[in-house]
Amino acid sequence: MTADELKKIAAKIGKCLALAASDNPAEAEAAKRQADALMKKYNLTSGDVAAAEVHEEQIGLDTPYKPPVYLGQLAVLIAKAFGCGSHGEIGLTNTRFHFYGLGIKPSLAAYTFDVLRRRLAKDRKTYSATLTRCKRTTKVRRADLFCQAWVARIARQVSAFAGNEQEQLAIETYKKQQHGDSLRPDDRDQARAKHYNDWRSSQAGYQAAEDVSLHKPVQSKRGALLAAQ
Structure with a gap:
């Protein structure tokens, strides 16, 4: 996975994690499941996602x-x-x-x-x-x-x-x-x-x-x- 690809995936996961903090329980749960699924699919940790934002x-x-x-x-x-x-x-x-x-x-x-x-x-x-x-x-x-x-x-x-x-x-x-x-x-x-x-x-x-x-x-x-x- 290239650095640019990682950044794109990390950005998508980041948006999901932000939605996971929603006051809407259903929306929050769905966003969390999607974030977990993406991290599992690409074998990423929360640290990897955060690091993609570092420059x-x-x-x-x-x-x-x-x-x-x-x-x-x-x-x-x-x-x-x-x-x-x-x-x-x-x-x-x-x-x-x-x-x-x-x-x-x-x-x-x-x-x-x-x-x-x-x-x-x-x-x-x-x-x-x-x-x-x-x-x-x-x-x-x-x-x-x-x-x-x-x-x-x-x-x-x-x-x-x-x-x-x-x-x-x-x-x-x-x-x-x-x-x-x-x-x-x-x-x-x-x-x-x-x-x-x-x-x-x-x-x-x-x-x-x-x-x-x-x-x-x-x-x-x-x-x-x-x-x-």
């Missing part, structure tokens, strides 16, 4: 390299804020972050991530330019500490929107269907402070993100989407 958005980083740990953390916290799932993918020419969920959420999450990661890259470049009297390894470590603190500051704005159980089931089923057990957590170590000035780098990153709003890109994207409808 994803991708953001490319224009680099084939494994992204820094702090960018993965930024993607995870934004996905969490929008009730989405996420993962990174390293390509031969372009590394990508995927955001998947229901409705407008993946689009908002991907857009917000792209806006914030560009702002973070700009702030990192500005801060790195101030590190003039240190070795390259020290400069990279302190810039990484700056970025980690920047992301930590953004995380304070996130109120997790886990969604309901059906949404989470849909996302988890979609993830399993698309990737199985192939996805692995990023267990790389973060940059760690070694000297006093390293702690100052973290402080600088935290302060640099104080005026960064998680919600501003969301409002911009939502307005653009509504205007296009």
Whole structure:
């Protein structure tokens, strides 16, 4: 069964399940029987039906390299804020972050991530330019500490929107269907402070993100989407 065929069947089953909640007992029972019959015929579960409604958005980083740990953390916290799932993918020419969920959420999450990661890259470049009297390894470590603190500051704005159980089931089923057990957590170590000035780098990153709003890109994207409808 192709993905398009699955979506069509899932949509039909979804309509039946919606009718199964009708106040009319006869109508509700008939709709439930039809939904059960279709799921049995196509060997589908309620999770499969829900997963058919999940879609994803991708953001490319224009680099084939494994992204820094702090960018993965930024993607995870934004996905969490929008009730989405996420993962990174390293390509031969372009590394990508995927955001998947229901409705407008993946689009908002991907857009917000792209806006914030560009702002973070700009702030990192500005801060790195101030590190003039240190070795390259020290400069990279302190810039990484700056970025980690920047992301930590953004995380304070996130109120997790886990969604309901059906949404989470849909996302988890979609993830399993698309990737199985192939996805692995990023267990790389973060940059760690070694000297006093390293702690100052973290402080600088935290302060640099104080005026960064998680919600501003969301409002911009939502307005653009509504205007296009």
